[in-house]
Amino acid sequence: ILQGEGEIEDIPSIEAKALRINLNENIYGTFAEIGAGQEVARQFFRVGGASGTIAKTISAYDKDFSDSIYGRDANNQYVSEARILTMLKLEMSLLEIRINRQNNPNKLFFTYANSVTTIDFAKRYKGHGWMGIRFQDKPDGEYNEIILHVRFHQTEAKQQQEVLGLMGVNLIYGAFYKNKNPKNLLKYLYDHIDPYAIEIDTINFSGPLFKDVDNRLMSLELIRNGMTQAVMFNPKGNNVLPARELYKKNILTLRGSFRPVTKLNVDMYEKSYEMFLNEENVTKENSKVIFEITLSNLKAEGSVDEKDFMDRVKLLCSLGYTVMISDFQEYYKLVSYLLNYSKEQLRITLGVSNLLEIFDPKYYENLTGGIIEAFGKMANKNLKLFLYPMMQNNQLITSDNLKVGRNIKNFYKFLKYDGKIVDIQNFEKEYLSIFSRQILSQIKDKTKTDWQDKLPEGIAKMIIRNKMFGYKK
Numbered sequence: 001i002l003q004g005e006g007e008i009e010d011i012p013s014i015e016a017k018a019l020r021i022n023l024n025e026n027i028y029g030t031f032a033e034i035g036a037g038q039e040v041a042r043q044f045f046r047v048g049g050a051s052g053t054i055a056k057t058i059s060a061y062d063k064d065f066s067d068s069i070y071g072r073d074a075n076n077q078y079v080s081e082a083r084i085l086t087m088l089k090l091e092m093s094l095l096e097i098r099i100n101r102q103n104n105p106n107k108l109f110f111t112y113a114n115s116v117t118t119i120d121f122a123k124r125y126k127g128h129g130w131m132g133i134r135f136q137d138k139p140d141g142e143y144n145e146i147i148l149h150v151r152f153h154q155t156e157a158k159q160q161q162e163v164l165g166l167m168g169v170n171l172i173y174g175a176f177y178k179n180k181n182p183k184n185l186l187k188y189l190y191d192h193i194d195p196y197a198i199e200i201d202t203i204n205f206s207g208p209l210f211k212d213v214d215n216r217l218m219s220l221e222l223i224r225n226g227m228t229q230a231v232m233f234n235p236k237g238n239n240v241l242p243a244r245e246l247y248k249k250n251i252l253t254l255r256g257s258f259r260p261v262t263k264l265n266v267d268m269y270e271k272s273y274e275m276f277l278n279e280e281n282v283t284k285e286n287s288k289v290i291f292e293i294t295l296s297n298l299k300a301e302g303s304v305d306e307k308d309f310m311d312r313v314k315l316l317c318s319l320g321y322t323v324m325i326s327d328f329q330e331y332y333k334l335v336s337y338l339l340n341y342s343k344e345q346l347r348i349t350l351g352v353s354n355l356l357e358i359f360d361p362k363y364y365e366n367l368t369g370g371i372i373e374a375f376g377k378m379a380n381k382n383l384k385l386f387l388y389p390m391m392q393n394n395q396l397i398t399s400d401n402l403k404v405g406r407n408i409k410n411f412y413k414f415l416k417y418d419g420k421i422v423d424i425q426n427f428e429k430e431y432l433s434i435f436s437r438q439i440l441s442q443i444k445d446k447t448k449t450d451w452q453d454k455l456p457e458g459i460a461k462m463i464i465r466n467k468m469f470g471y472k473k
Helices: 014-023 039-047 063-070 081-098 157-177 182-188 215-224 242-246 263-277 306-318 331-341 352-358 370-378 406-417 429-433 436-444 450-454 459-466
Strands: 002-004 007-009 027-034 054-058 108-118 127-135 144-152 198-206 230-233 250-255 287-294 322-326 346-351 383-388 390-392 395-397 421-423
Touching: 014 039, 014 157, 027 039, 027 081, 039 054, 039 157, 054 081, 063 081, 081 108, 081 127, 081 144, 108 157, 127 157, 144 157, 157 182, 157 198, 182 198, 182 215, 198 215, 198 230, 198 242, 215 230, 215 306, 215 322, 230 242, 242 331, 250 263, 250 331, 263 287, 263 346, 263 383, 263 429, 306 322, 306 459, 331 346, 331 370, 346 352, 352 383, 370 406, 390 429, 436 450
Parallel strands: 027 054, 027 108, 250 287, 250 346, 287 322, 346 383, 383 421
Antiparallel strands: 002 007, 108 127, 127 144, 144 198, 230 322, 390 395
16 A cells, blocks of 8 residues: 555556556557666566557667667767667657557657666676656647666666566556656656665656656655665756766765855865865866765754755755765765765865764664774775864864764774874864854844855855745845
């Protein structure tokens, strides 16, 4: 039984979903599947009645053959979003050319496509892929699209192929029968699928049917539903694939609440970035900077405030930053995630208070080895922590005079003198008195205006214009 938004309904089986599509005399389209067999089309053939639904299936598995049909990709990539979009566009155009509309006035055209690489023989790469559907919700209507990227977590190619087939059916069924509520449509994608078997880390809705859908909020739903651990937005505010942005890059990441982003946050970035570029083999071209917000920092009164989330992302993106939202409350999980995509230099910029959190044992109670096990996961030769100082009782606190608990003092000294903790130099001392929480309180108090001077240029105007963070005239 699925519960959502006041409704309780039986979840139809995969066979029932495929059969309902097949028995709908108006739904008609093609399947183009590359790299994992024709697992989605197979589901529709198995249940019967497919002759009225499937115009064509194709599997251009050979690269040369695929290039001759869809054209050669500029980056020589076959498992990519660009490839899927090309496949959908071409197959739909062929469908329109070959099927006479006058003889089929009620047909709802669709084309489904996927391009996938499953786990390799040596089991070094688990596999991933893109899938998407272009479809009409009314005859002669404009086309809508749902495009998503998946990562497999199973260890057998056959299992990955099978789960891809199930999700493909769920996607097609959802596109036609669950399109009124995209948030629920997301959940339906996992019907009859082990949530640990496959991960959706990027999804985009487009077309007139989804004109009111904000894909950034849909990405947030992926994290809230446990479908992925992190999502990413480029400076334009568009969803981007984390793997593509991070792959083999030197990575500098700054964690914060950014509620709102302040001059102190920008100074942390600018000073640590200068240090980063002085590291060996690090250049602007081969590095990536990420402003990361954990889901726990987005929560208000036990739930995620979507407007608050959007406000933070908009402000950071307006400054030209790439933003990542994650569910990594603990730093060692963030490190492990980033190291999945790159073995190059990794730097985390953080304040003194954040560093003290890292050494708080309460975050590691779920680990058998406790804090020692966590730091073992962080003991990567390419990892360093860039530490921004703080003022406490009129004293400047750096890594040299930071006081930590007696039980971890020796461990802290080891990290410090091994060069894992590096103090940020040339910081703006006047910014040390800037605290986001104080500014947030002042924003809500219409008698206060001095908070505006503590924010980067243009940010205060955006907050006032869009009434962000509880601002009222």
